[in-house]
Amino acid sequence: MNNPFSLEDKNIIITGASSGIGKQAAISCSQMGANVVLIARNEGRLKETFNKLESGKHLYYSQDITKYHKLEPIIKNAVNAVGKISGFIHSAGIEMTLPLNVLKPAKFEEVYSINVISAFNIAQLISKKKYIGGKTSFVFISSIMAQLGQPGKIGYCSSKGALISGARAMALELAHKKIRVNSILPGMVKSEMSLKLLNTLSDEAKKKIAEMHPLGIGSVNDVANACIYLLSDASKWVTGTNLVIDGGYSST
């Protein structure tokens, strides 16, 4: 029986592949048979991810994706090396906790640049006819914070909100090219980014956060598995949607 969740013969570009959700998504996709193209800034951590991949035609590129003009040569190179692109996961992103009174425009530009613009820039490049195969799927890692508010999170929340809105419009615009576009909205998962954030909080605050997740804090695997679904043919009728993976947090 054909496994509809298989990623065999699929070539997937993944940003933020050096840590957290991006790293696990890369590993999990390779386990499902995909060839993965890893992009991140930290070469050392990229290599670590690369070495954990299941065998396949994998590549990695050390690149700051906010240098927008540098991405097309990478994509072209990847297509020549492994073939046309079947999927894209944007998992690169920064956290930002700052109150409004210190949020200067430059800070907004910073968080939008890495969290949003770099994603849309890569999507624009990959969506060219010459780089895509028959069926393509884009997955943007947004956050439940795209739909929930919190003090100190104007920059972060607005960036994650921009991702899901853009994804929705993109899904409609690219449907005729057989490109599906969806967002995943994770709650808090154990990752380098969340651990860094949690360490700034008191034990009481940490306990409170865990309690707000009916199923507890999640793991990067929980999100990676959602990526597999959205990249595979199992989700061929799914586009323009937000997949919430949050242990019940946003339902409380």
Next chain:
Amino acid sequence: MTIDGLIEELKEIFELEDVELTEATNLKDLEEYDSLSVLSIIAMIDENFGKRLSSKDLQSITTVKSLMELIGMDSFE
């Protein structure tokens, strides 16, 4: 911008990698021709010729030559 430059830009907009595009090609016959590609043409003309055309202006064009005439033949190098 030269005429060749315009043709290159149009090839990019309509994603015509190996297909020929000449002054006689009717843009409306192209597979990728739709309201969105019209917007791309308008943006490209604004950027390269400093002329702000509207979707209405473009309704009348057929061939690449007719687009060039709309832009103004003296606009080309």
